[in-house]
Amino acid sequence: MKLTHAATARPVLQVANVHKHYGSKIAVADISFEVAAGEIVGLLGPNGAGKTTTINMVLGVLEASRGQILIDGHDVMRQRRRALSATNFAAVYAPLPGNLTVEQNLRIFGLIYGVRPLQMRIDGLLQQFDLLAYRDTRCGVLSSGEQTRVCLAKALLNQPRLLLLDEPTASLDPATARDIRLQIQRIAREQGGGILWTSHNMTEVEDVCDRVLILSQGRVLLQGDPRTLASEHGAASLEDLFVRLARDPGATAPKREAGA
Ligand SMILES: Nc1ncnc2c1ncn2[C@@H]1O[C@H](COP(=O)(O)OP(=O)(O)OP(=O)(O)O)[C@@H](O)[C@H]1O
Numbered sequence: 001m002k003l004t005h006a007a008t009a010r011p012v013l014q015v016a017n018v019h020k021h022y023g024s025k026i027a028v029a030d031i032s033f034e035v036a037a038g039e040i041v042g043l044l045g046p047n048g049a050g051k052t053t054t055i056n057m058v059l060g061v062l063e064a065s066r067g068q069i070l071i072d073g074h075d076v077m078r079q080r081r082r083a084l085s086a087t088n089f090a091a092v093y094a095p096l097p098g099n100l101t102v103e104q105n106l107r108i109f110g111l112i113y114g115v116r117p118l119q120m121r122i123d124g125l126l127q128q129f130d131l132l133a134y135r136d137t138r139c140g141v142l143s144s145g146e147q148t149r150v151c152l153a154k155a156l157l158n159q160p161r162l163l164l165l166d167e168p169t170a171s172l173d174p175a176t177a178r179d180i181r182l183q184i185q186r187i188a189r190e191q192g193g194g195i196l197w198t199s200h201n202m203t204e205v206e207d208v209c210d211r212v213l214i215l216s217q218g219r220v221l222l223q224g225d226p227r228t229l230a231s232e233h234g235a236a237s238l239e240d241l242f243v244r245l246a247r248d249p250g251a252t253a254p255k256r257e258a259g260a
Helices: 051-058 080-085 102-113 118-128 144-156 174-191 202-208 238-247
Strands: 013-022 025-035 040-044 066-071 087-091 162-166 194-198 211-216 219-224
Touching (some): 025 051, 025 194, 040 051, 040 174, 051 066, 051 162, 144 162, 174 202
Antiparallel strands (some): 211 219
């Protein structure tokens, strides 16, 4: 796959023929995909499929064994600073330092990202995520839903072109999860960045994602519109398709009735 550097309508993320192995273990095997501006792409797959490895390579935390990753046209390994300044990330397993207040956390990350004017940006994000009342509260004492909102506020500080969200609604109650989904959809629509979203919640994925990639054993098995992919492959729902592929990664074709 040849990557393009054209400035017009350039995807915010281009992953081309990326491969990652740990010793003899192949975690990601030659995957290629793109995320367009304003698009929410779901990265799905059973446990061990290679989702976190993929995200860590996009974030430059892990180096791909082969292949190339461009963020907003910049190579993650060779133009690291430019690529990563256009990126941000939120995940439940990466909480913010709990001994710092909400505002202190946003200030520190804002300084790291070189955000200006920082106070105005912090105030806007506190307002946007309904966090004004928690400005001086230590993050460690916040509820899961409140912490998720702070993590999202942190992830938007630098107005990223590419936002990586690893199970952003895991551990949230249904009402809070719905609010967060709406917020994220609005961000994609209004700010025009692309979002790569991992989730094990297929209903959520159908609701939020414009496109999904289903990974298994480090490969992209299927991709398409989450609202039509199941019927295109003879499954009753996205969840049924997921379960079928998790049990048998070769079972991508529509199932036929016996004797048909
Ligand atoms: N540092 C490592 N050394 C060896 N194997 C690893 C390492 N990190 C991940 N793996 C293996 O690579 C494969 C992909 O792991 P990865 O964490 O990317 O999966 P995942 O899709 O994120 O799974 P989950 O949904 O369970 O989080 C797994 O088989 C895992 O055991």
